[in-house]
Amino acid sequence: MTDIVDRARTAVTERAELPGMSLLEHLEELRKRIIHSGIYLVVAFFVAYAFRQKLFSFMEQPIVSALKAHHLDPHLVYLNPVDPFNFFIKISLVGGAIMASPFILYQVWLFIAPGLYRQEKRYILPFMTATVGLFLTGAFFGYHYVYPGALNFLIGYGDQFRPMVTVGEYTELFMTVILGLGITFELPILVFFLALFGIVNAGFLWKNIRYAILIIFIIAAIITPTPDVLTMCVFAAPMLALYLVSIGVAHMVHPSRRNRLKKQA
Secondary structure (H helix, E strand, C coil): CHHHHHHHHHHHHHHHCCCCCCHHHHHHHHHHHHHHHHHHHHHHHHHHHHCHHHHHHHHHHHHHHHHHHCCCCCCCECCCCCHHHHHHHHHHHHHHHHHHHHHHHHHHHHHHHHHCCHHHHHHHHHHHHHHHHHHHHHHHHHHHHHHHHHHHHHHHHCCCCCCCCEHHHHHHHHHHHHHHHHHHCCHHHHHHHHHHCCCCCHHHHHHCHHHHHHHHHHHHHHHCCCCCHHHHHHHHHHHHHHHHHHHHHHHHHCHHHHHHHHHHC
16 A cells, blocks of 8 residues: 555656646636536536436336336336426436536546646547446446346345335436446546556556455445345456456556557667
8 A cells, every 4th residue: 555655656746747737727727627527517417308208218117127027017106296306307417427428538638638748648539438438338237237137136036015116216226236337347447547657557456456356346245236146246247357457458558568668669
């Protein structure tokens, strides 16, 4: 841990020496990027709200299929008159955030770009593509494979009871699984930046893989909607595969490797 902190301090110090903007200029740049990101989010929210019924149909499909498979009423219920309104606002906000994410990520890149070396700035296209692609892959994996199986298990487990699934509770479970998997699939992006700044390297990640496996299974246990070990392993398996991919990413972008290639050229 001390070694990681020392590397982070060294990376920050090196970039502080780069010719760039003053503190006030950085704050002004941050304000501009936040305003632009906010505008993109607001516009995307209204676009998503216009298609709220289609978003709802997309969201309810797994629970409707699971309830019908067990010969149960497929309609969701609500207990508070404001629940439907809050539901549509929430899914429009989340849908808008996902829709606006490429533009917001570009604003993030524009903010951090002055602190990068010229050869590091060429990673913008892979960064944008991989970030959005990995999130959508994780969400797709959860929506089409993990979530339907979890719902069938949960509903079948309580087949002696009559379920009354509320809109609010279902939305919370849906967001936990789908967004949770989407975010966990961003692990290579996190490692990309840590390795790019020289904070971690492939050797460090491989050496500590046993601790990574432990952390991965803890995260999988938290976001898994069912208590069975098999489902937790289904969550943990792609996360472990992504960790191994991250080791390769760290090797490719670490400054020591780039310096070696530069000397050979």
